Amino acid sequence: ENIYLNGAILGMRKREINRKFDEIVDFSGCARYIDTPVKRYSSGMTVRLGFAVAAFLEPEILVVDEVLAVGDAEFQKKAIGKMQDVSRNEGRTVLFVSHNMAAVRKLCNKGILLENGQLFASGEVSDILSLYQTRSIEKIKSKKIIENEKLGNAEFRVLSIDAISPEGSVLSIESGVKIQLEFENNIENKNIAISIFIVTLEDLILFEAPIIFSSDNNSQKGKYLIEWDIQPFLLNSGTYKINLLVGESQKYIVYKKDDILTFEIENALFDQGLNLNRLPGVMRPKVDFKISSL
Template sequence: MSKPLIEVNSVGKRYRLGQFVGAGQPNSFRESISYWIKSSLLKGIFRKNRERTTPKEIWALRDVSFKLQKGEVLGIIGRNGSGKTTLLKILSRITEPTTGRVVLRGRVASLLEVGTGFHPELTGRENVYLNGVILGMARTEVKRKFDQIVDFSEVSQFIDTPVKRYSSGMKLRLAFAVAAHLDPEILVIDEVLAVGDMAFQTKCLQKMDSVAHDEGRTILFVSHNMGVIRTLCSTGLYLEKGQVLGQGPVEEQITRYLGSVGQVSCSTDLAARDDFLGSGKARILDVRLTDLNGVDQSTILSGQSLRLEFRYETHQQGAHPQWAVGLLNQRAEKVFHLESEDRGAQLPPLSCSGTHAVSISRVPLPPGDYIADLRLKLDGETAYYLQRAFSLKVEPGDFFGIGRVTPSHGELVYVDHSWHAL
């Protein structure tokens, strides 16, 4: 059997936080200049703090090991802050591991952030050739692929325009086209594809599937979309707090990841959750599940009423709130999305703390376990976005109100309807 294209052996990555100048040596020319200025001009100002402060260490990754053969597609899953992007940066040679060893047998093309690898002053055309040189390709090889790259990216009209004038979507299109067409043996992609429109996302996923199965490329892919992970990837790597909690068939790892939300209850404490995204100008402290009369519900029946109560706190009093709840099934398919703005809800400006709620007169869900994402915007800016914020268990019920339990036929939701003769 041939050697793996990727070998990751006991890799760890440590960062030091809260470290003052003088606690460590500069590692680059820029850091040297900064070191000199601060030590010369600010000498003594923060001396007491510097002497008393011990740098805090945080391990973004610990003891991560795996191997990938040619043509394998690995889906890396986990919460925000679990170490996924750090792992991809190590594999892309952007940063070095603190411990362990990585062996890469082939050229690596990575797409970690919009515009990564592009020089803003150069045109799209010049950047395509620049990336080819970085991958070790001859100019004639890049020239042979150039038309395919431009056609795929759909930016031919702007190919001789400096990249600094591109929109984020245009940068993404060209960056993905370059990464996918310049024949790297290993393709590393973070969830940057979420920037693109749905049609281009589909086009990219089809291309990744093609280069993996038809051309034998090895792909590492990070996404919070479990449906995409399931479709594209054959194996999964589940990270939590920098450590591997699961590795193997992708379906098993998705089930383990989604199941880690915890036990279903009528109330979920979110105050200790620190893996949210957003400005942090507001926090959601807990979620409570009740019926429309305010009676706590740990389990909901199909067709039953449901109220979700969100207790919040904020320092931005008077801001206009916009709430959103997305509910996903165990296959990570979104079954519905509730948005206060879409519903035309006129919620009062926020006080320093309070409770808002959304009510559903008849839960249209078949029996099963569901997981909810939660988002709060203040004046149009995302203040708090938490994935897998709480869970919901639905039991069989009489959705249609005809005196018997409504059977499930594999549908995502029940739709109220009537039959009659004309």
């Protein structure tokens, strides 16, 4: 009934809906529950069935609002493939609303940036994504300045956090990154886990770097400095964020702060006479190679 109702709203005849019915049910992955009232569906099932109906009933404009935020990886992959097929092969317009920057970059060629419900900018999708990320960084930095005196609590207080080049130069692919955290600890004789997470602007966690500040190595009250060394030729050029998590003996979270710091890695990689722009990907390892004649 839900399929037929949605089809009727879109102006489809029953015969056309019948022709697409099996494809819609199969794509949605809701075949086992197709006779269950929609009001009993989970939010994910509702979105999956709604997307399948809209996509297969061939509207001129397909509006997709955060559909990738629900469903499993298999459905998300199918949804991206279907939207690409609709726009590129069928010549119809897809209006894709999302905070998933990777999906926007993959699917779209034009972008619109909204702010407070108003049109802020429009243009090529790469330009709009760059603008969105730049404004996100500005908001993070301004927020950090405002909250600079409030980073912590009675048990654990952040005094400063910074990302510098080990050589004192500009952060680059070749230099690596040294993360310095100065903090005041007021927890005594307990094991404390302190972790930083390196995160992209799209909120993709690249890796966690944990250390155990244990009762065996002078975990007393006081002020301390921790330094993490991220090796050269690991991170690609671009902007990254740091999340901080402090826990006590894996029992409870002492302090947690997302986006506590941002840092920029420049593309100062050797160019050997070539004009190397930023290569795709978030990792930029140095790979050994050998050329030999055959």
